[in-house]
Amino acid sequence: MSFELLAGPFAEFGFLRRALVGCIALALSAPPLGVFLVLRRMSLTADVLAHGMLPGVAIGFLVAGLSVTAMSLGGLIAGLAVVVGAGALSRATGGREDSALAGLYLISLALGVAIVSTAGGAVDLSRLLFGSVLGVDDAALWLMAGTAAFTLAWLSFAWRPLVLECFDPGHAAAVKARGGAWHLMFLGLVTLNVIAAAQAMGTLMSVGLMMLPAAAARFLARSIGGMVYAAVGIALASGLGGLLLSFHADLPSGAAIVLCAGFAWVLAALFGPVDGIITRRIAQARHLAG
Structure with a gap:
């Protein structure tokens, strides 16, 4: 019975196996970037990029x-334009970069929806916004696998500069660690991962597998390495659980994966050993009792 529920669908249907391979690739590359976004207090940046690249994807x-x-190249150009444009605008005006990002992504989102709605139609817009994990083709799988390999290779070189920039940007500037250059490369890699995920989960849900496991990992580990391992594990479990939930409950696959990741985040926030709500209340009660 358990085999039929857990492994039977993947043994019987090839499209589910392809979807699982794509989810594994995304789970290996996106959550580590999400951990650094959480540590840098840039959790909404990935969501901004997912919306900002829509005009390029639509074109x-x-x-x-x-x-x-074509859609990946257009999305990459549009996403990088939003990131670079927000940085240039904030420096030129002296304002905050997050407000510039918010303005540019809202304009980009509206422009992308207008382009698709005018020339495509509701079905095409739905496909771009929400994707289809179960319809992943060879090209999309190669994009996901290539993105995962490139991301992991880049992180192996950029790990120390990224960690230094997160916790001691002053020291990074003093030793000329070129934090600005690493920051731009990091945002470019986030954009690439969002594009790869969007092929399966659409632009509106592609951020879910990047940020929700990373947010959950914050309650499960104190070290950056531990957070990355926890985030990747949660993302892998969410991908598998979401595909099974989608198959058995007849739910949209992308939404099911994000819901599983969201459920893991709620559990971690409640019962996680690092500042979990329930865990902290129990510790406080024991301290008062002692």
């Missing part, structure tokens, strides 16, 4: 249809 779709290459 790529209009030019070449459901072409992974």
Whole structure:
């Protein structure tokens, strides 16, 4: 019975196996970036990029249809334009970068929806916004696998500068660690991962597998390495659980995966050993009793 529930769908249907491979690739690359976004207090940046790249994805779709290459290239250009534009605008005006990002992503989101709605239609807009994990093709799988490999290789070189920039930016500037350059490369990599996830989960849900496991890991470990391991484990479990939930409960696969990751986040926030709500209350009660 347990085999039929857990492994039976993947043994019987090839499209589920392909979806699982894609989820594994995303789970290995996106959550570590999410951990650094959480540590830098930039948790909403990935969501901004997911919305900001929509015009580029829409233009790529209009030019070449459901072409992974065209939509990914368009999304990458649009996402980087939002990031670089927000940085340039904040420096030119002396304002905060987050407010510039908010303004640019709202304009980009509205522009992307207008482009698709005018020339595509409701079905095409739904596909771009929400994706289809179960419809992942070879090109999308190669994009996810390549993104995961490149991300992990880049993190192996950038780990120490990123950690230093998170916890001691003053020292990083003093030793000329080129924090600005690492920051731009990091945001570019976040954009690439969001694009890879969007092929399966759409632009509106692609951030879920990056940020929810990372937010949950904050309650499970104190070290950055421990947080990354926990986030990747949660993302892997969420991908598997979401696909099974989608299959058995007839739910949209992307939404089911994000819901599983959200459930893990709620559990971690309540019972996590690091500042979990219930765990902290129990510790306080014991302290008062002692």
